[in-house]
Amino acid sequence: MKVNSMVRKNAYYDSVTLMIISREMKKIEGVDEVLVGMGTDLNVDLVEKLSLLTPELEGITPNDLFIAAKYDESKCTMDQIIQAFDEQINAKQDASAGDYQPPTLSSAVEHLKGANLVQISIPGRYAAREAEDALNKGLNVMLFSDNVSVEDELKLKKKAVEKGLLMMGPDCGTAIINGVPLCFANVLRRGAIGVVGASGTGTQEVTVCIDKLGEGVSQVIGTGGRDLSEPINGLMMSLGIDALESDPETKVIVLISKPPAPSVEKKILSKVSNCRKPVVVDFIGGDAEAILEAGAIPCVSLEDAARKAVAALRGEEIAAFEGFDAPENEINAIVDKAVASLKPDQKNLRALYTGGTLTDEAMKFLGENYQIYSNIPMTPDMAIEALEGEIKGHICLDLGEDEFTRGRPHPMIDPLTRSEFFDSHVDGTTAVVLVDCVLGYGSNADPAGAVAESVNSARARLAKEGKELVAVASVCGTDKDPQDLKKSVATLKEAGVIVMPSNMQAVRLVDRILARVSE
Amino acid sequence: MANFIDQANKEALKLMQNAQPTLIGMGIAKDTLPGMRENLILHAGPPVKWEDMSGPLRGAVVGGIIYQGLAETVDEAKELAASGKIDFDSCHHHLAVGPMAGVVTAKMPVFIVKNLDQGNYAYCTMNEGLGEVLRFGAYGENVINHLNWMEKTLYPILKEAIEIHGPIDIKSMNAQALQMGDEMHNRNKAGTSLFIREIASSIVKTNASEEDKVKVFDFLNSNDHFYLNLSMPGAKCTMDPVGKVKYSTIVYGMARNGTEFGIRVAGLGERWFTAPAEIIDGLYFPGYSMEDANRDIGDSCITETSGIGGFAMASAPAIVQFVGGTPADAVQYTTSMYEITLEESVAYKMPNMNFRGVPTGIDIRKVVETQIRPVINTGIASKHAGVGQVGAGVVRPPMKCFEDALQAFVEMLDNEGLLD
Amino acid sequence: MKTVRTLKASRIAEDLHTYFIEKRYLKMRVHSVFQTSANLVTQDDVLITMVTASRDIMPMGLTLDVTEPFEWPFLIDDTVEYTGFPMLSVPSRQCRIELQNVKRWTPYLHNVKYGNAKARLQTLKRLKVIVAKHDSLGIASLVNMLDRWENVTVADCDNVYCRFILYDLVQFLQAVKMKDWRAAGNQATMLIGFGPGLTPSCDDFMSAVLLSLYYDEGVEKSEREGRAAFIESVVSAAKKQTTLVSASMIQHAAEGKASGLYLCVLRALLEGKIDALEDAATSALQFGASSGSDFLFGLCAMHQIIQTWRVSV
Amino acid sequence: MKVNELFKSELKVINMGLESFYQDMKSQDVSAIHVNWKPAAGGNEKMAALLARMKSLQ
Known part of the structure; x- marks a missing residue:
């Protein structure tokens, strides 16, 4: 049994609160006795009589609050007891009624005068009806929900175009309107680059890179992943281009998407060719020629798109970026050190992504050079199903895909899925683990911490075989994000993770390491 | 063009907004209430048989029988009640309302309230005060003596005073009381005070003895809930005309008999839609708990039906504590009632809701759609006859009442071939 | 530029009103801030309590006319000034509290109609039952031992505070x-400041004792001096031994002042009105200022003693 | 186009669904309101169908 205490000088909580709290604290597992009170002599006498006295309580005055406790150290700590105290205090203060939450959209419109955007994340089968209702009321829509049918999407977007409203989504994860991040978005500097993106993490990566380069965004419009498919015909991307073209704040426009359906690409590019503002286009792995022909700027990566947009804005020369921020000799030193730490049978890649478009980017680049099993394989024979339990060769996974998230939250919100894959898939044949760490509103409160924990435990496991682990990461976030870029990078570095400034640079570094170990 | 349901509701709302409940006099139940007779006992809520009555209602019936002189002892009264020689019926079926047990017998004095807009009437007995009283199911000697005093002394003086004074406008008295912190269901302090102020000089002018006048004043002054028995018939005669509007989806009656909760919907005529009444998870007086509580009872939720009571909780912060909440909760309760009602009252404004009118006209469609049930402020009766009030709280009608009503409404439309 | 935020007081305790008029100029510090109340302390260690409408007004206090939940516009240790104008200002927060046309509230009982012995015995009995039924976290469960305090054991105690204080009490x-009175004064110092709560339980108990003595109508001339000395010793012990909030509560009680709800309970007890007592005591337990049960326990104890004085006379 | 009006106004968001998105808004001092959304009739299909039939009246 341990006896401990805490004193807070001139701390006052009303009596009822204090009494209820001391009762609640006795319920903590391992707590034998606990007293909470004001530091009067007689109260200290009681503390003494109960053998709870510590030297700390000797200088106490009647206007100080104390907690004195006796507890089983193997079951709880003083910190836990104090934390429980603080939680109780706060719970009490939060007990008053919160903001009014109306039950329907119609009522919400009456309560929030001048509402102009509805963010919808209710189950898909109900979402279309609410979105339609919102559009009918003249509100812009951010539809985060998935499982909305193509027919419904088309109907909604047609209505939106007719009314000149945004209909972002379904399955739209990211947008920033008037500087406000919606759903999964980062906190960015405001500026002159307008973005229309059909892919969530792709848009995040581009905008974060823009921020890192010292520029900002005017508006970031999400369209949802199906916008550039044949049936939807790019309705929202077209509307987005028009809106940004007539937006005086926007000087440069960036379009981000996976390769569109050919007919849709044609339509979008013809719109682009008529646009009076510079347009940077990253149709990840799309047709660069056609983009050039339309008078737009094609890109080789998400990071490259950001760099070219910034260059266009600043009137600088626009050149493709295919290297590293760090000088070549530094990169070589990192690669040398990593390779030197590995045993000869450590040859394989384990890329465990939470962001879909970031996975695409990695697969597109590394898949050219290596045979990689994936849930988004380059060829059907490399599908993850072909692995059948036994783990061999390179693996790259988009853990945000339905097959991994069924019945549980997206790995960007809950890192558990990725932790499990660390445990099951990082083995003695692993040379490099490649991960992303997506920050911003809506994301997990500490994704870097979760990665660090996984890396540490994998490293401990491999150490038993006398092996090292090389981990490479990039952090998609800014210093203004709630999770803080700097703090996340520091957490990862502390766990011995090599942190690169962008996903593409992380991928290139991994490519260099793999090339060396497979020699 | 709006559909016929919306049109019907508009008409119903107009009746609610234009109603002019006015106290015009007093009388004896048998001579005033339609269909009232010697062997008929009225009770709160939807109709219920003696076998199904709860403790407090049975107690009040026994007390009522003794008071009426139909039996002398408690055992005789119980036997008579069970014999089938006494008829029971709902107050609502005789244009009356009664708080808690709501028992009315033939010789009881009643207030006569008239809705000057439509010319219809509503009736209610006088409030007995707190403690050991008939409406909580007590039937001891004190109870009967008190009822006799009310009949022999209080009634003639008040009747005469009202005659001297002339009609008293309940609507404007409600509106004032609301501004003074009453919601006219669980708090009637302001209303009672206003009533005393209004009637005082007329009481003095009556022919009664000084001593009796003093007793009457003392009684009125000691009973904060005296006005409840005026706000209730006021609400009743406001809502009754609504019940005649075909195709309206507005609830025009809500009442509980201690066993079941019942609602009535305008477009569905006089039918009751009932479900077992709830036991209230409220704030219990020291020494009492939910185990002591009777199921929800009383006609007093006619006030909520008309838009006051729990619907106007934001305006009565003083009672919020007694239903276990904060002033902010009270505002939330009132705010959420706008979700299930169709209009805001023109007459009843709430100062701390920026003089918004109380939520008016409960629409069964909105209740079912939003799953928000009307909020009712209520006292809690002990399940044992005669114990009295054991707590207070907020209660809501069972959702089943509204769902059954909605289904019946659609069936009615189907039968009339009005739906595709 | 920031605009000045103006709050309005709706009620003010008469003693505070007089105090402001006498002082003309006051510099105060924010002592503590709770959800529905906040305390200011003057340079002379006088406590001023501001509350929101859902909370009972206190002696030397005022009620603010604000909607709840309310966020207090200042923090602990901020300076608050009164400069003779009918307002308080918090210069560092650009905020002021207006005291114009504020309703006065009397922090003590007047026109008490003392009830007869039988009625008062009944109300006391009822109050004991109410306190006994309340789930007390302080020392109020000791109310059960009032009828036989010569033969108490620790078995009467249901918590550590009761066990500790039983004998001294x-x-x-x-x-x-x-x-x-001399022994009582000495013994009181063994109680003051003891127990859980911001106002430790024994202090709530002691204010009930002092308040009851103040309104005891049957004081004989011969004992006035002794009583006064006792009261004085309790007040001065409180200044040394307990929290500032507690010490002011005890001081007020010695002057016959208490919060509105506490006064209601006392009045019902003195007048022998069961119904009024029921309501007031219930409210005091549920919603009253802190540690209502310990205060009510003190009332029970003291009124029981007063009854025995009367009987023996 | 109405979108361009949006770009020029203060963003005011109605959030319907995940409450954490609403909390994110509040933490950034964005003017927002959360809808305590439930499927019509609390997901009771029979009641929802009855309501839909009544609504079909025009």
Whole structure:
């Protein structure tokens, strides 16, 4: 049994609160006795009589609050007891009624005068009806929900175009309107680059890179992943281009998407060719020629798109970026050190992504050079199903895909899925683990911490075989994000993770390491 | 063009907004209430048989029988009640309302309230005060003596005073009381005070003895809930005309008999839609708990039906504590009632809701759609006859009442071939 | 530029009103801030309590006319000034509290109609039952031992506070019962400041004792001096031994002042009105200022003693 | 186009669904309101169908 205490000088909580709290604290597992009170002599006498006295309580005055406790150290700590105290205090203060939450959209419109955007994340089968209702009321829509049918999407977007409203989504994860991040978005500097993106993490990566380069965004419009498919015909991307073209704040426009359906690409590019503002286009792995022909700027990566947009804005020369921020000799030193730490049978890649478009980017680049099993394989024979339990060769996974998230939250919100894959898939044949760490509103409160924990435990496991682990990461976030870029990078570095400034640079570094170990 | 349901509701709302409940006099139940007779006992809520009555209602019936002189002892009264020689019926079926047990017998004095807009009437007995009283199911000697005093002394003086004074406008008295912190269901302090102020000089002018006048004043002054028995018939005669509007989806009656909760919907005529009444998870007086509580009872939720009571909780912060909440909760309760009602009252404004009118006209469609049930402020009766009030709280009608009503409404439309 | 935020007081305690008029100029510090109340302390260690409408007004206090939940516009240790104008200002927060046309509230009882012995015995009995039924976290569960305090054991105690204080409390009550005011004064110092809560339980108990003595109508001339000395010793012990909030509560009680709800309970008790007592005591337990049960326990104890004085006379 | 009006106004968001998105808004001092959304009739299909039939009246 341990006896401990805490004193807070001139701390006052009303009596009822204090009494209820001391009762609640006795319920903590391992707590034998606990007293909470004001530091009067007689109260200290009681503390003494109960053998709870510590030297700390000797200088106490009647206007100080104390907690004195006796507890089983193997079951709880003083910190836990104090934390429980603080939680109780706060719970009490939060007990008053919160903001009014109306039950329907119609009522919400009456309560929030001048509402102009509805963010919808209710189950898909109900979402279309609410979105339609919102559009009918003249509100812009951010539809985060998935499982909305193509027919419904088309109907909604047609209505939106007719009314000149945004209909972002379904399955739209990211947008920033008037500087406000919606759903999964980062906190960015405001500026002159307008973005229309059909892919969530792709848009995040581009905008974060823009921020890192010292520029900002005017508006970031999400369209949802199906916008550039044949049936939807790019309705929202077209509307987005028009809106940004007539937006005086926007000087440069960036379009981000996976390769569109050919007919849709044609339509979008013809719109682009008529646009009076510079347009940077990253149709990840799309047709660069056609983009050039339309008078737009094609890109080789998400990071490259950001760099070219910034260059266009600043009137600088626009050149493709295919290297590293760090000088070549530094990169070589990192690669040398990593390779030197590995045993000869450590040859394989384990890329465990939470962001879909970031996975695409990695697969597109590394898949050219290596045979990689994936849930988004380059060829059907490399599908993850072909692995059948036994783990061999390179693996790259988009853990945000339905097959991994069924019945549980997206790995960007809950890192558990990725932790499990660390445990099951990082083995003695692993040379490099490649991960992303997506920050911003809506994301997990500490994704870097979760990665660090996984890396540490994998490293401990491999150490038993006398092996090292090389981990490479990039952090998609800014210093203004709630999770803080700097703090996340520091957490990862502390766990011995090599942190690169962008996903593409992380991928290139991994490519260099793999090339060396497979020699 | 709006559909016929919306049109019907508009008409119903107009009746609610234009109603002019006015106290015009007093009388004896048998001579005033339609269909009232010697062997008929009225009770709160939807109709219920003696076998199904709860403790407090049975107690009040026994007390009522003794008071009426139909039996002398408690055992005789119980036997008579069970014999089938006494008829029971709902107050609502005789244009009356009664708080808690709501028992009315033939010789009881009643207030006569008239809705000057439509010319219809509503009736209610006088409030007995707190403690050991008939409406909580007590039937001891004190109870009967008190009822006799009310009949022999209080009634003639008040009747005469009202005659001297002339009609008293309940609507404007409600509106004032609301501004003074009453919601006219669980708090009637302001209303009672206003009533005393209004009637005082007329009481003095009556022919009664000084001593009796003093007793009457003392009684009125000691009973904060005296006005409840005026706000209730006021609400009743406001809502009754609504019940005649075909195709309206507005609830025009809500009442509980201690066993079941019942609602009535305008477009569905006089039918009751009932479900077992709830036991209230409220704030219990020291020494009492939910185990002591009777199921929800009383006609007093006619006030909520008309838009006051729990619907106007934001305006009565003083009672919020007694239903276990904060002033902010009270505002939330009132705010959420706008979700299930169709209009805001023109007459009843709430100062701390920026003089918004109380939520008016409960629409069964909105209740079912939003799953928000009307909020009712209520006292809690002990399940044992005669114990009295054991707590207070907020209660809501069972959702089943509204769902059954909605289904019946659609069936009615189907039968009339009005739906595709 | 920031605009000045103006709050309005709706009620003010008469003693505070007089205090402001006398002082003309006051510099105060924010002592503590709770959800529905906040305390200011003057340079002379006088406590001023501001509350929101859902909370009972206190002696030396005022009620603010604000909607709740309310966020206080200042933090602990901020300076608050009163400069003779009918307002308080918090210069560092650009905020002021207007005191114009504020309703006065009397922090003590007047026109008490003392009830007859039988009625008062009944109300006391009822109050004991109410307190006994309340789930007390302080020392109020000791109310059960009031009828037989000569034979108490620790088995009567349901918590550590009761066990610790039982003996001293009995000694104190014994001394008061015997009107041995000197012994009672000494014994009181063994109680003041003890127990859970911001106002430790024994302090709530003691303010009930002082308040009851103040309104005891049957004081004989011969014992006035002894009583006054006792009260004075309790007040001065409180200044040394307990929290500032507690010490002011005890001081007020010695002057016959208490919060509105506490006064209601006392009035019902004195007038022998069961219904009024029921309501007031319930409210005091549920919603009253802190540690209502310990205060009510003090009322029970003291009024029981007063009853025995009357009987023996 | 109405979108361009949006770009020029203060963003005011109605959030319907995940409450954490609403909390994110509040933490950034964005003017927002959360809808305590439930499927019509609390997901009771029979009631929802009855309501839909009544609504079909025009």
